[in-house]
Amino acid sequence: MLLVRGGTVITADSSQPADVLCGDDGAILAVGSGLERPTGAQVLDAGGLLVMPGGIDPHTHMEMPFMGEVASDDFFTGTAAGLAGGTTSIIDFVIPEQGGSLIDAWRAWRSKAEKAAADYGFHVAVTHWDERVSEEMGELVRDHGVSSFKHFMAYKGALMVDDGVLMRSLARAFELGALCNIHAENGEAVAWLQADLLAHGLTGPASHAASRPPLVEGEAAQRVIAIAGVHGAPVYIVHVSTEDATRAIAEARARGQRVYGEVLAQHLVIDDSVYKTDDWLSSARHVMSPPFRPRHHLDALWAGLASGTLQTTATDHCCFCEGAKRKGENDFTKIPNGTPGIEDRMSVLWDHGVRTGRLTPQEFVAVTSTNTARIFNMHPRKGLIAVGADADLVLWDPEGSRTISAATHHQNVDYNVFEGMTVTGLARHTITRGVLAWSDGDLRAVRGAGRYVERPCGNADMMASTLRAAARDPLVVA
Amino acid sequence: MLLVRGGTVITADSSQPADVLCGDDGAILAVGSGLERPTGAQVLDAGGLLVMPGGIDPHTHMEMPFMGEVASDDFFTGTAAGLAGGTTSIIDFVIPEQGGSLIDAWRAWRSKAEKAAADYGFHVAVTHWDERVSEEMGELVRDHGVSSFKHFMAYKGALMVDDGVLMRSLARAFELGALCNIHAENGEAVAWLQADLLAHGLTGPASHAASRPPLVEGEAAQRVIAIAGVHGAPVYIVHVSTEDATRAIAEARARGQRVYGEVLAQHLVIDDSVYKTDDWLSSARHVMSPPFRPRHHLDALWAGLASGTLQTTATDHCCFCEGAKRKGENDFTKIPNGTPGIEDRMSVLWDHGVRTGRLTPQEFVAVTSTNTARIFNMHPRKGLIAVGADADLVLWDPEGSRTISAATHHQNVDYNVFEGMTVTGLARHTITRGVLAWSDGDLRAVRGAGRYVERPCGNADMMASTLRAAARDPLVVA
Amino acid sequence: MLLVRGGTVITADSSQPADVLCGDDGAILAVGSGLERPTGAQVLDAGGLLVMPGGIDPHTHMEMPFMGEVASDDFFTGTAAGLAGGTTSIIDFVIPEQGGSLIDAWRAWRSKAEKAAADYGFHVAVTHWDERVSEEMGELVRDHGVSSFKHFMAYKGALMVDDGVLMRSLARAFELGALCNIHAENGEAVAWLQADLLAHGLTGPASHAASRPPLVEGEAAQRVIAIAGVHGAPVYIVHVSTEDATRAIAEARARGQRVYGEVLAQHLVIDDSVYKTDDWLSSARHVMSPPFRPRHHLDALWAGLASGTLQTTATDHCCFCEGAKRKGENDFTKIPNGTPGIEDRMSVLWDHGVRTGRLTPQEFVAVTSTNTARIFNMHPRKGLIAVGADADLVLWDPEGSRTISAATHHQNVDYNVFEGMTVTGLARHTITRGVLAWSDGDLRAVRGAGRYVERPCGNADMMASTLRAAARDPLVVA
Amino acid sequence: MLLVRGGTVITADSSQPADVLCGDDGAILAVGSGLERPTGAQVLDAGGLLVMPGGIDPHTHMEMPFMGEVASDDFFTGTAAGLAGGTTSIIDFVIPEQGGSLIDAWRAWRSKAEKAAADYGFHVAVTHWDERVSEEMGELVRDHGVSSFKHFMAYKGALMVDDGVLMRSLARAFELGALCNIHAENGEAVAWLQADLLAHGLTGPASHAASRPPLVEGEAAQRVIAIAGVHGAPVYIVHVSTEDATRAIAEARARGQRVYGEVLAQHLVIDDSVYKTDDWLSSARHVMSPPFRPRHHLDALWAGLASGTLQTTATDHCCFCEGAKRKGENDFTKIPNGTPGIEDRMSVLWDHGVRTGRLTPQEFVAVTSTNTARIFNMHPRKGLIAVGADADLVLWDPEGSRTISAATHHQNVDYNVFEGMTVTGLARHTITRGVLAWSDGDLRAVRGAGRYVERPCGNADMMASTLRAAARDPLVVA
Ligand SMILES: [Zn+2]
Ligand SMILES: [Zn+2]
Ligand SMILES: [Zn+2]
Ligand SMILES: [Zn+2]
Ligand SMILES: [Zn+2]
Ligand SMILES: [Zn+2]
Ligand SMILES: [Zn+2]
Ligand SMILES: [Zn+2]
Known part of the structure; x- marks a missing residue:
């Protein structure tokens, strides 16, 4: 289980502070403020971050x-x-x-x-x-x-x-x-x-x-x-x-x-x-x-x-x-x-x-x-x-900044059309079906983990x- | 407390079966399928009805x-x-x-x-x-x-x-x-x-x-x-x-x-x-x-x-x-x-x-x-x-039918521009801040119950x- | 020669009283007010009529x-x-x-x-x-x-x-x-x-x-x-x-x-x-x-x-x-x-x-x-x-009225989509290259007179x- | 009288070679090809020019x-x-x-x-x-x-x-x-x-x-x-x-x-x-x-x-x-x-x-x-x-070229918004009610000659x- 704590949850129609609990089956178990951390659950600090689908x-x-x-x-x-x-x-x-x-x-x-x-x-x-x-x-x-x-x-x-x-x-x-x-x-x-x-x-x-x-x-x-x-x-x-x-x-x-x-x-x-x-x-x-x-x-x-x-x-x-x-x-x-x-x-x-x-x-x-x-x-x-939905989340840092470049991107291609563009707003963590797949620059993508x-x-x-x-x-x- | 049970909750972006629990303070306490009936809670059967804001x-x-x-x-x-x-x-x-x-x-x-x-x-x-x-x-x-x-x-x-x-x-x-x-x-x-x-x-x-x-x-x-x-x-x-x-x-x-x-x-x-x-x-x-x-x-x-x-x-x-x-x-x-x-x-x-x-x-x-x-x-x-929102709900009967008329409406006026129009789809029950104010033709509106x-x-x-x-x-x- | 006399000449950009003289070669010889009638010229009274192309x-x-x-x-x-x-x-x-x-x-x-x-x-x-x-x-x-x-x-x-x-x-x-x-x-x-x-x-x-x-x-x-x-x-x-x-x-x-x-x-x-x-x-x-x-x-x-x-x-x-x-x-x-x-x-x-x-x-x-x-x-x-143009003219009676019907039309077909429509405004005379081909209900069209x-x-x-x-x-x- | 000879008359709907004869009363007397020069009429050569209103x-x-x-x-x-x-x-x-x-x-x-x-x-x-x-x-x-x-x-x-x-x-x-x-x-x-x-x-x-x-x-x-x-x-x-x-x-x-x-x-x-x-x-x-x-x-x-x-x-x-x-x-x-x-x-x-x-x-x-x-x-x-219209004409040189400047313009103002713009197409002669008022760079405008x-x-x-x-x-x- 993964508890995303302290972020602001943004959806297509609202914005409010809330925690999100992701279950081991890859679905969202709970959304709410001040969620209890279940035993064994990993906690991810989303302070200052926006939690979005x-x-x-x-x-x-x-x-x-x-x-x-x-x-x-x-x-x-x-x-x-x-x-x-x-x-x-x-x-x-x-x-x-x-x-x-x-x-x-x-x-x-x-x-x-x-x-x-x-x-x-x-x-x-x-x-x-x-x-x-x-x-x-x-x-x-x-x-x-x-x-x-x-x-x-x-x-x-x-x-x-x-x-x-x-x-x-x-x-x-x-x-x-x-x-x-x-x-x-x-x-x-x-x-x-x-x-x-x-x-x-x-x-x-x-x-x-x-x-x-x-x-x-x-x-x-x-x-x-x-x-x-x-x-x-x-x-x-x-x-x-x-x-x-x-x-x-x-x-x-x-x-x-x-x-x-x-x-x-x-x-x-x-x-x-x-x-x-x-x-x-x-x-x-x-x-x-x-x-x-x-x-x-x-x-x-x-x-x-x-x-x-x-x-x-x-x-x-x-x-x-x-x-x-x-x-x-x-x-x-x-x-x-x-x-x-x-x-x-x-x-x-x-x-x-x-x-x-x-x-x-x-x-x-x-x-x-x-x-x-x-x-x-x-x-x-x-x-x-929402409860029951797949726990596919991005923890967004609205103030984080990065400069796009083929030298640093993860795409398997030798150029980037945004080369040199400095953008503010980036994915600090990405969670796919409850699993942290990208965290602060560390790409933990698993070959074959995706589902049809x-x-x-x-x-x-x-x-x-x-x-x-x-x-x-x-x-x-x- | 009022438990709205067995309906289909429709919001601006989704439609799914769910119960809604309304608290005594007039807010929604829970939304989900198969909600437990808290002690003392009144149950309102929403079977076949759409539960909407x-x-x-x-x-x-x-x-x-x-x-x-x-x-x-x-x-x-x-x-x-x-x-x-x-x-x-x-x-x-x-x-x-x-x-x-x-x-x-x-x-x-x-x-x-x-x-x-x-x-x-x-x-x-x-x-x-x-x-x-x-x-x-x-x-x-x-x-x-x-x-x-x-x-x-x-x-x-x-x-x-x-x-x-x-x-x-x-x-x-x-x-x-x-x-x-x-x-x-x-x-x-x-x-x-x-x-x-x-x-x-x-x-x-x-x-x-x-x-x-x-x-x-x-x-x-x-x-x-x-x-x-x-x-x-x-x-x-x-x-x-x-x-x-x-x-x-x-x-x-x-x-x-x-x-x-x-x-x-x-x-x-x-x-x-x-x-x-x-x-x-x-x-x-x-x-x-x-x-x-x-x-x-x-x-x-x-x-x-x-x-x-x-x-x-x-x-x-x-x-x-x-x-x-x-x-x-x-x-x-x-x-x-x-x-x-x-x-x-x-x-x-x-x-x-x-x-x-x-x-x-x-x-x-x-x-x-x-x-x-x-x-x-x-x-x-x-x-x-959603949890925390005002428990203002309408339980909608999508197949219920009525004929609009000044003879039967509750508005304090002697005509209705829709006079004689038969419409399918009507409010079976209306809940305002957790209180049933309209139920199957029974208007229980309370003078002064509204809040600014x-x-x-x-x-x-x-x-x-x-x-x-x-x-x-x-x-x-x- | 045909002298169209006393009408109002209407073109795409103007409207003024004028006579029109049509030559034997089918072209317009003169346009103006009070044109002299050349010897031998036929005169067509256009009084009250509009002379248009x-x-x-x-x-x-x-x-x-x-x-x-x-x-x-x-x-x-x-x-x-x-x-x-x-x-x-x-x-x-x-x-x-x-x-x-x-x-x-x-x-x-x-x-x-x-x-x-x-x-x-x-x-x-x-x-x-x-x-x-x-x-x-x-x-x-x-x-x-x-x-x-x-x-x-x-x-x-x-x-x-x-x-x-x-x-x-x-x-x-x-x-x-x-x-x-x-x-x-x-x-x-x-x-x-x-x-x-x-x-x-x-x-x-x-x-x-x-x-x-x-x-x-x-x-x-x-x-x-x-x-x-x-x-x-x-x-x-x-x-x-x-x-x-x-x-x-x-x-x-x-x-x-x-x-x-x-x-x-x-x-x-x-x-x-x-x-x-x-x-x-x-x-x-x-x-x-x-x-x-x-x-x-x-x-x-x-x-x-x-x-x-x-x-x-x-x-x-x-x-x-x-x-x-x-x-x-x-x-x-x-x-x-x-x-x-x-x-x-x-x-x-x-x-x-x-x-x-x-x-x-x-x-x-x-x-x-x-x-x-x-x-x-x-x-x-x-x-x-204009002088030199083909003398193709219609002498239009803006107040003349007729009722359209297949019974009276000259088209070789057994119906008329305007059947029964009474219209005001009609061709009193039609001149094609200087020759009167339609005059007051008399159709004088000549087989083969048209030119490519x-x-x-x-x-x-x-x-x-x-x-x-x-x-x-x-x-x-x- | 002024005979504008040899130009191409351009109007809002046509373009054709024609001479234009301007009368002493300021109106156009004749338009046509090969017009006779009346006795005493001045001739203006419009060869290569466009004669426009x-x-x-x-x-x-x-x-x-x-x-x-x-x-x-x-x-x-x-x-x-x-x-x-x-x-x-x-x-x-x-x-x-x-x-x-x-x-x-x-x-x-x-x-x-x-x-x-x-x-x-x-x-x-x-x-x-x-x-x-x-x-x-x-x-x-x-x-x-x-x-x-x-x-x-x-x-x-x-x-x-x-x-x-x-x-x-x-x-x-x-x-x-x-x-x-x-x-x-x-x-x-x-x-x-x-x-x-x-x-x-x-x-x-x-x-x-x-x-x-x-x-x-x-x-x-x-x-x-x-x-x-x-x-x-x-x-x-x-x-x-x-x-x-x-x-x-x-x-x-x-x-x-x-x-x-x-x-x-x-x-x-x-x-x-x-x-x-x-x-x-x-x-x-x-x-x-x-x-x-x-x-x-x-x-x-x-x-x-x-x-x-x-x-x-x-x-x-x-x-x-x-x-x-x-x-x-x-x-x-x-x-x-x-x-x-x-x-x-x-x-x-x-x-x-x-x-x-x-x-x-x-x-x-x-x-x-x-x-x-x-x-x-x-x-x-x-x-x-057209015959009878005011003889207001411009004889346009479509190939003539000039550079616009306040230094040379005739407007009583110390600048020109088109300063320095070289334009091709200019008024070679301008005739106002039959009188030549501008000719090849010579401005002959007469104070008070205009009419209401x-x-x-x-x-x-x-x-x-x-x-x-x-x-x-x-x-x-x-
Ligand atoms: Zn594609
Ligand atoms: Zn494509
Ligand atoms: Zn209003
Ligand atoms: Zn208003
Ligand atoms: Zn066709
Ligand atoms: Zn077609
Ligand atoms: Zn102005
Ligand atoms: Zn203005």
Whole structure:
């Protein structure tokens, strides 16, 4: 047993002094002020610290095969780095082979993830459509604890699906009570722009950003919102990076549609100036999709979080070292897409968000864990501090300061997009299912300690949407 | 002690089976499954019921002197009716005399409210500006538990303040950490339209709606949002009744401004058809400001609640019987403004909101109590179900059905705007600070049992706003 | 020679009394007050009449093969009916065979159109993409007077093109200085909805509207605007029928993009109540794409015209008689899409637009002829009244009244969607290239009198767009 | 007589080679190709030049008494400078004394303006409200050729009117068929910010901009649009400088409201960086209201012109020399507001607008003269090139280049906000009512040659608005 004593417990809706007792089974046994220390219980002094639910990163790609490379952080190193930053759960993406079985892919990912040091779940990608896909979606939901499916509107010739597949897959998922998440960029426009830029000899990383302008993301967001709207189904848009997509979500919500948006810590604080450099490698290391944006988009994203238009924060953690990035030296379309982030998300959010007044501490909790747990059906096991919930906690030092660097981070990758940034607010201790996994700079992550989190379908939002869709007269349209 | 056993506890963020033990001091002693019944504790069977925080109505006018009349529901009858409907707290409005002392008025209202059967707080109206007002605002905040101030942009010649007063009062309140709430209608436009309609011989109640068209509300909402934006201060708009004002709030939030909106149960389900009748009295009984609106506004309001653009629901409960309404028989501007609502708000919201899938049960709790408690600093005493919180509970029967009627309601007024509406979802039992005040149709409200709720300043939102405003360079503007 | 004497000449920007002298070569010889009557000139008394440029309908489908039928109005009957209503030119659509040659199709349409009684031009549809299409677009522009190309985002399995084709075709057209026009509906969503409705046994014409809800049009409009925005190319959206698409155009224009919108007379005055009937035939006769819409869309369309967001009016004139419509008796997807309109467009616009104050007489001229002539490069031959321009005139009786009916119209089709509508404002005389073709109810249309109008590329808007696109740094994005 | 030969005539809707013959009475006698030279007619070679309507500047303040100073350009020097830049007419503002007679003020301004070298009209300001104002508005319209009235929502304690006055004055003007123009800034907010900035010791010119942030303009624009909307009256917003106000206008137009917006050449090309300097005088010389804005607003203004949301360009020409500006050395609120611009408006617009592809040459004509003439009822005497119109012409050299400087300009003021800017596109010759007043650098402006232009009421837009307002059911609201 572990007694976290003397801290201030912050949840998505309140802030008050309280102790937290974590049981040996990994669940929270008690929350309250002046809790007795049970015999044998270890005591962790949380004086001056904020006790918050451990972070959940709903968007990571550990050891993902992509563009001929494999992401360098595996499920162990990646989750361990997460623990060092206060993140205690991830949801990673299962990507089936072209035309392949979703179940087979899910099994393969389950196997790879057994080494994880923290808990994990999976979204499963739908990259084509046929009867088997439809059936396997059902099986994943019924038997394997998968309640969300991923779709790519970009990556033409690889992962991209067209509107016909989206129509079918969203309908099927809605029928199952599962949520669809969407990478929203117009893949045809991107492909044309890539070819056009290459044809003009513009082969460097700056072309990556130029080939994926904001309107290409805004368009796709609008489109999938319309498609979901046809069904009355909720939809979740990953890595919203633009004012355009944020506004599309806000407008849909203003019409009563349940649309969710996720934003990456990286997109919140880094702008497109990273591509305006002669340092090829530095620029290539910032190649991700969507790319970094002009500064006014960052303001819109922060406001999106504070206003409730965007609900979650993530990292799209996907690490490629110099060797991999160099594959695209003569052709920006060959640079593996992705940046690291899992270790620093929470500090960056706190420093740039809470300390500036953009977010309250409660909102910080909501967007780093609680909303994610609710939307993706990990609630009430994850994302809150309450009796019976998993004892996944971060003891946050709001005044602690550190300077981010690849030289000191725990991520298995040779750079950090926040390199040199000094942030105030850090994870002093991280507890995963009752076990101290990070303590004052000491990383005690245990290979294989993480558990697969089954995520059931049909949360309150989904049920409300189903009710509402059922009530629609199919012959009456707005 | 009272043990509520076997229900499903619904809060703003979760739903799970649990018992709730209410102490004799009126606070919650325990929440959990299978709670032991302490000796002597009464047991209330909540089987099949939802146990939710008692409703909070942040906008009532009990026994208010207005337009030469006094509202017929007093603090006892009005709060008692609230208990019958599941509402356990109100925030009423102190309206000083023209140019008079805020403190004096607050004392007068405190005195009138001593008969209340449920807990209450006060917003204090600022209807003019001078040094004394500024000082008394400080005193109310420091010494009297007032943390919100009301402003009227309408009612020319009576309560209306101009933009200069708004600028000053919002600045002063922000400095104090207090929140301003605003009746947003352009009073000059209303006055002109009233005169114009009367001049054209259009003296009936339909002219009331015509004199306060949606754009007059939308304009005022835009304006006060801009004024608050100049200061970086949060602002709360009462009784939002239009798509126009809802959109204004959404746009402000999308820019990162903290703006809140309240919507009345009446405006959510009744449209402007009530004025299209030859029945003068029926039409006059629907005279309130803002008036009822064309139907598309209702959709926008519901979506505003679901999307988080609007946070609270209220009633603007203000009762005038036939005799009072008749004062305006020859001149619609003389019809006392106001409708009853406190008793039926929660049933109407559940039936039209939750049962249609517009809102989840959790969102219902958020918009009927939790958000209000947070915004107006009654949290964590009110608006949640947790150890230490006030034992204000409603045991909700989601399948119970009743037909609303003045013949059976407990409000001290001779009509009901929901007359004849059959609603499913009702308060089976209501508990106020641990005491059963309404049980299966038996109203046990106790005159004087209500307590004044001191509401401190400076919640998390306010502190974040202050931080953010302080960081602005006064010479840099967007 | 024909001297039009004593009328008030109305153009897109002015209104003044003037005579107009039409030469034997079909051009205007003089405009002015008190013109001398040349020897031998016929005089037409225009006293009390408004002399306006003859209408141009930029969207017709004469004798089009579609859905297994052929539209019943051919180039003679259709243009003759147009003359009876004051319309003196059309632009029709060349639809190549699947995968076929654009040039061959253009020749086929040229041949069919030789019987036309009024002048005509052609848009040519791009329904697939390959090198030959690209080359033939060039040839059509250079050698055949075609400066606009049509694209369908709907009609899956038939005319629909995907975003990849749109990207390519818009780029190619922009390079040529030609304008793309777009039928904007998401064809995948429509196809899914059609199948879903049929699967639910909803086989009647009301399902036609339900399968093409407003958001399906709004989405496609947004998308093609984004695609054009990638290139910096102007784009023209045909038959805008929704507030959604109108707003998409307005927002694009507010960003500086040159986007044009066309609205049909039918969509301006008929709403979706036409599908709420048990009269199958009546409902089927209103089957067109996009379908008729709830009333608030109509307001948005009128405002779009007055504000300059929408520039042109058309009819999508496409006639199918009862026999053809009956093909879809058991399956709404088999009802040939289309409604007649060419004969009544101008009267309907005048009556519902000018007489209500929605449009000024000058704006009426702009949206019925001048803007169309400019956008589609018929200006300054068409769309204005000036020396040297074609003497295409309508002598409009603003107080003349008539009741529209299939019993009396000149269109070769057995119904009229405006049946029974009494309109004030009608063509008293219509002059096509100096010849009186309609006079006081006497239709003197001459088979084969119409001429093909070559429309050059590169008007001022196109040149400005090219200038602006050329100045963009390909590596800088908004 | 003067024959302008060999040029390309550009109007708001066309571009074609034509000669223009100007009569001795100052009107255009003929327009056409290959015009015969009448005996005695002087010939002006327009080879390579564009012949356009002379510019109209609808917003100037010649020799205006303001803030204790008098603007240094008087009606002669100011209009002469305008001629050097291609502007042949102005509309200036009559500002009555506080509470004074509108007629008296109009007479005083008529008298001052007799020295003008170019034609002029007057808007008359309404700065308070009583019966006499209402009557004098009528007299000005009936007897004095005034058809527009000005209102200030800013300048508290001086020119500012409240919403009550706006309601009354807009109603009265609409009844008269006259147009209201509005300086839209929230004067209460400005006054509070001025006091606050001064209280913080921020006394320099940068505080001028900080005291008038964009939202203060956006708010006022929204408000007056709502007020006009109550009446159904058109309204014209002067010197729109923000995206906020531009969007407010666009949204109103999308609802069918007739709202016009004017933009200043200065605001189109100069941004707020002018206040970020240690050079007090330079910064003070850019003090005008509204102030210069962050760059993204400039993009919105350009797009506003191209899209038709904004219709006119002006300069708010109001000159104060160093001595006058120095009055505010210790207090930015004492710096006389205003900048020069009349001489350079057209060149700046051409260079930054037409040469970049933001505007077509035809749009340039529309926004520099034609739209203004139409909106303010100078059409068809001004703003077009047609027989019978005033022979006010500018012969534009689209390739001619000059560098703007106070050292060489003709304005009577010691600086130029465009100092050092090299522009391509200039007035080679300017003709005012048939007389060559500027030719190849030779300014031949004649003191007193300008004539007062009577501007009748009730143009087509106004008549349509009246029709539409009359049709409204006063009891039906949106
Ligand atoms: Zn992605
Ligand atoms: Zn990803
Ligand atoms: Zn109120
Ligand atoms: Zn109230
Ligand atoms: Zn079509
Ligand atoms: Zn068509
Ligand atoms: Zn001004
Ligand atoms: Zn001015």
